[in-house]
Amino acid sequence: MSKPETPWKVPLADVKLEPEELVAVTAVLQSGWLSMGPKTEEFEGRFAEYLGVKHCFAVANGTAALHLAVEALGLEAGDEVLCPALTFVATANAILYTGARPVFVDINGPHDLNLSVDDAAGKITERTRAVMVVHYGGYPCNMDGVRALAARHDLKIIEDCAHAPGAVYHSAQGVRMAGAMGDVGCFSFFANKNMTTGEGGMVATNDQQLADQIRTRRSHGMTTLTWHRHRGHSFSYDVVARGYNYRLDEMRAALGLVQLARLPQRNSRRGRLVRAYQEKLRSLGGIELPFLGSPPGGAYHLFPIILKDGDRAAFMQMLAQKGIQTSIHYPPVHTFSYYRRQWPPDFDHRLPRTEDAASRLVTLPLFPEMTAAQQELVVESVREFFGA
Ligand SMILES: Cc1ncc(COP(=O)(O)O)c(C=O)c1O
Numbered sequence: 001m002s003k004p005e006t007p008w009k010v011p012l013a014d015v016k017l018e019p020e021e022l023v024a025v026t027a028v029l030q031s032g033w034l035s036m037g038p039k040t041e042e043f044e045g046r047f048a049e050y051l052g053v054k055h056c057f058a059v060a061n062g063t064a065a066l067h068l069a070v071e072a073l074g075l076e077a078g079d080e081v082l083c084p085a086l087t088f089v090a091t092a093n094a095i096l097y098t099g100a101r102p103v104f105v106d107i108n109g110p111h112d113l114n115l116s117v118d119d120a121a122g123k124i125t126e127r128t129r130a131v132m133v134v135h136y137g138g139y140p141c142n143m144d145g146v147r148a149l150a151a152r153h154d155l156k157i158i159e160d161c162a163h164a165p166g167a168v169y170h171s172a173q174g175v176r177m178a179g180a181m182g183d184v185g186c187f188s189f190f191a192n193k194n195m196t197t198g199e200g201g202m203v204a205t206n207d208q209q210l211a212d213q214i215r216t217r218r219s220h221g222m223t224t225l226t227w228h229r230h231r232g233h234s235f236s237y238d239v240v241a242r243g244y245n246y247r248l249d250e251m252r253a254a255l256g257l258v259q260l261a262r263l264p265q266r267n268s269r270r271g272r273l274v275r276a277y278q279e280k281l282r283s284l285g286g287i288e289l290p291f292l293g294s295p296p297g298g299a300y301h302l303f304p305i306i307l308k309d310g311d312r313a314a315f316m317q318m319l320a321q322k323g324i325q326t327s328i329h330y331p332p333v334h335t336f337s338y339y340r341r342q343w344p345p346d347f348d349h350r351l352p353r354t355e356d357a358a359s360r361l362v363t364l365p366l367f368p369e370m371t372a373a374q375q376e377l378v379v380e381s382v383r384e385f386f387g388a
Pocket of ligand 1: 061062063064087088090091134160162163187188189190200201
């Protein structure tokens with residue numbers, strides 16, 4: 001079966017699966033055991049080893065990973081959680097699921113679209129319990145700053161690593177993996193991510209108590225799994241917490257194992273494409289390039305640019321006419337009508353730097369198999385729009 005037709009010569013993102021994935025999934029189908037079991041355990045073990053953490057739990061998607069993280073931390077109504085608004089809505093939704101309130105923090109500016117530690121510090125109240133950071137586009141946040149702030153105010157740290165599997169951060173304590181620097185790290189394996197299982201996610205932690213909570217709540221709060229009972233390890237179970245069905249299945253775990261093995265090489269390829277984009281576009285007067293000069297080791301999930309002038313809709317339209325797909329990451333969460341209704345009318349929830357960047361942001365195509373010719377078409381089209 002071939003890929004569905006699209007109008008794009010250069011899509012925003014692309015998935016390339018090799019025969020190895022087909023072999024791995026077929027082997028699972030032939031094994032006759034499809035729901036969470038040995039492949040999932042193997043995937044979790046490899047992911048934990050890769051991050052250098054004690055516990056990893058594979059889950060149905062990245063949103064489920066975030067939900068389990070905030071539940072395991074015991075967040076509840078009346079609590080406040082700091083998080084960026086320049087993110088996918090799932091980040092903030094996961095906080096709302098617990099009854100806690102997301103308190104949106106501004107970004108550093110067009111040069112660095114990650115959360116500002118200074119702005120976060122100014123928004124701490126006696127109800128603040130945690131900070132949920134997002135490593136935007138695969139570029140790690142200022143985690144030294146976040147960790148110092150969290151330590152001063154006794155806050156838990158959740159890392160939303162949906163964009164950042166394999167990203168490394170050059171911290172004061174040495175090089176650390178994204179997802180291993182807070183209390184809980186959460187990953188998404190959605191189809192447009194750096195590694196994919198179609199739908200899927202992972203929760204990572206070094207904390208035994210959190211691990212126990214996450215393990216139990218992932219599967220209905222039950223004390224044993226079907227897989228354990230199948231092997232005769234137990235005959236019954238208790239339900240000890242409010243849980244969910246957030247399990248991954250064996251087909252996806254098999255896909256994840258193959259994808260994880262390829263991740264470092266694919267992230268490097270993304271990094272090379274980002275550097276090529278930066279070289280070719282940095283002198284262009286009409287745009288700013290976020291994360292220019294960021295240290296090596298990002299996961300390079302997105303390549304955002306910020307228009308200095310020019311009509312964004314016309315820019316995106318012109319690229320679309322040339323067969324180039326673009327997007328906006330993201331319409332800020334605090335501007336959505338559902339979220340606006342969460343605050344009293346006189347509440348000041350403006351985020352000037354987020355709103356400014358979001359109004360001028362455009363994401364250009366980036367995926368490991370992007371050819372030199374595809375990248376050249378994007379670069380030439382951008383230059384043409386700005387008359388360069
Ligand atoms: C920053 C961020 N957080 C969370 C998610 C949610 O992940 P999923 O789609 O796997 O539920 C995404 C996915 O798009 C994301 O980009």
